[in-house]
Amino acid sequence: MSRSRRAFVRNLSLAGAGAAIGAAAAATVEQTVLADDGGQPRHGPATHADRHTPPRHGHVDVYWNVDTEKKLIALTFDDGPMPDWTPMVLDTLGKADVPATFFMVGERVRDNARILQGRTGRHEFANHTWAHENMARMDRAEAHDAIAKAHDAIEQVTGREPRHLRPPYGHLGGTTLLAAADLGYDVTLWSLQMVESEYVANPAGLVTYIVDSALPGTILLAHDTGARDRLVALRGLPEMISGLRAKGYEFTTVSELVAEAARSNTAPPPA
Template structure:
């Protein structure tokens, strides 16, 4: 690997070489020690850092990142991002209601405020999560900005739906230390996904797309869909009834993400030596 690929400058390499005397490296913390260019990054603050320094609480003090849930039960969670919006969200809610399927909606705060009438009174049995205020890339923001963004969205979603979100999904699935820190401060559980709807692979073929997803679901799968976006995503939404029927034929039960988490089996810890 080249020095550039490691993020070291030529000066860094020369300084490091000078510290190797008789096979013993001088500690980095020494007054004349080697300093990597990475030391220019902030220890606390900035998008990468997951700390704001001393004396700053972070909710429960820990945060799990969830892609799927280990379970022996044939459970699956459908999730829909980016809404609500009047064009597609009612279509999704109608299909779910017809087949009595619960789902989890990761709402954009600004959308929830603007289109509260779309979801008001229609989310019984469903779950809401926080998907940021305006779908900006939170991984490019510092911890204070992320916290303010998610807090603003949290309040808007709560006002629009009557339910306070307990889950967060960052836009694009992008994680940075600041995202983790803000999510922990808000006592959220951070949820990504293990299977994504692939609408572009099935243009004008809702049934084909439904078969693809139905085949790939495993116990504990979290499926990512969207109820807002490019018109090509309608392939998945129009095939949603077939997807539901196909998964039920395979013996799957639909649950919200939180219900899936509650049904999960904790992995056995490795024995200590």
């Protein structure tokens, strides 16, 4: 079993374990992997309807976090780019010299490409579909188009091919996995989330929660647009970054985090 597959199984087993990240990952399993009508995807299985055609790529890895002993964390931001907060996030990350992974909505990339001009830096740009619609309700063709259209827009604007997909709301169906396999994507969810609505009146409490809850290999979910309560997290980013660094954490992109875990998995044991 591969390292990422072991991580997948491990996360499924964490429900009720009490660890903050384990609980967050386990709590999302049912809602993220399956649509909610009897535990079955709404629009068919993760196989082609003709029963003869295999996916173009033989596997899709699903990440909530990665297994590593190194104090690495990947910051991720969903739903942009938008003119309200994306520039502020880029400014904060630039001042702190922190890379992040932006899961971007394709039509927003098309409409707001100027926001990213000259500001791509060390950041990674990933796929959050074309129009941020629930993929658990899509058939295979719809899922394929939602990913492919966003892929083309992101590559055109950033000059980089995205290879990680985050389905909106974390909702997955079999057709989404099939489309991801056909298009050569892995799926990235999250193991720790900015729960801004719980800390609107206590911004410092959110900083403490994030810094104390992080574990090696964490993938942290934030948003660079949306409801105004999300500003609690974005305004607290400098303190979160400094707090995590004080605990020895280094910041990386999702792809770099996955690659580091893979290197750790293949390294020979110490003599």
